[in-house]
Amino acid sequence: MENSQELDSLLLKYTAALKTLETQLSILLQDFEYKNNYNPVEHIKSRIKSYDSLVKKLINKGYEVTAKNIEEQVHDMVGIRIVCSFLSDVYKIVEIIENSDQITVHDKKDYITNPKDTGYSSYHLLVYVPVYLIDGVTLVEAEIQIRTVAMDFWASLDHKITYKFQGKIPKEIKEDMQHCAMDIHALDQKMLNINNQMQIIKDDQEVI
Numbered sequence: 001m002e003n004s005q006e007l008d009s010l011l012l013k014y015t016a017a018l019k020t021l022e023t024q025l026s027i028l029l030q031d032f033e034y035k036n037n038y039n040p041v042e043h044i045k046s047r048i049k050s051y052d053s054l055v056k057k058l059i060n061k062g063y064e065v066t067a068k069n070i071e072e073q074v075h076d077m078v079g080i081r082i083v084c085s086f087l088s089d090v091y092k093i094v095e096i097i098e099n100s101d102q103i104t105v106h107d108k109k110d111y112i113t114n115p116k117d118t119g120y121s122s123y124h125l126l127v128y129v130p131v132y133l134i135d136g137v138t139l140v141e142a143e144i145q146i147r148t149v150a151m152d153f154w155a156s157l158d159h160k161i162t163y164k165f166q167g168k169i170p171k172e173i174k175e176d177m178q179h180c181a182m183d184i185h186a187l188d189q190k191m192l193n194i195n196n197q198m199q200i201i202k203d204d205q206e207v208i
């Protein structure tokens with residue numbers, strides 16, 4: 001990095017964007033829970049991408065580590081992961097965020113309908129968050145990953161495997177992970193069906 005002051009200023013902006021996004025999401029989700037008497041979220045994790053990870057990403061993409069390249073090429077410097085119980089919750093949360101006036105969605109990647117070749121499954125939203133600094137307002141990009149607990153379990157093991165084998169994953173492990181991803185998708189569907197059935201029975205009982 002050519003100038004550490006530039007990096008500090010970027011970090012300040014990203015930290016402010018993360019705080020703003022966390023606050024806005026928390027308000028939206030609390031409001032949803034209040035109005036629907038239902039909380040679709042299991043847990044939320046957030047982070048600013050580490051320096052090592054951002055350097056790796058830029059180098060892999062063939063870019064030098066400069067402030068301009070970080071801003072233009074790394075879309076997940078600010079990252080939030082929302083983990084929910086059911087598939088339907090994922091889409092509910094996407095809808096809540098899309099309807100928000102403060103968060104602007106500028107790209108969506110539905111890796112649930114179209115999983116990656118690895119088996120990776122999740123819904124990604126690339127958003128802009130307004131950050132109010134002394135000089136005025138600036139829009140900062142952030143990535144929101146939304147997935148079920150089962151998808152999160154898969155992604156966490158996959159992350160460990162990728163780290164362990166430094167990207168050179170043995171074929172049998174790759175195939176096992178692809179099969180696990182399919183099992184997880186089927187499990188998510190079954191759990192959703194059971195939850196829907198339970199809801200119908202509960203609603204019928206309330207009518208009687």
Ligand code: 0O2
Nearest residue numbers: 049053057073074075076109116118120124155156158159
């Ligand atoms: P980390 O450590 O989570 O930060 P882009 O990020 O947009 O430049 P790309 O590849 O188009 O590049 O973005 P994509 O695939 O939509 O999202 C990238 C992020 O999704 C990754 O960030 C991971 O968090 C997650 N991800 C994507 N594919 C996989 C996968 O096969 N396995 C796992 N476990 N996670 C995945 P980073 O920066 O790669 O990693």
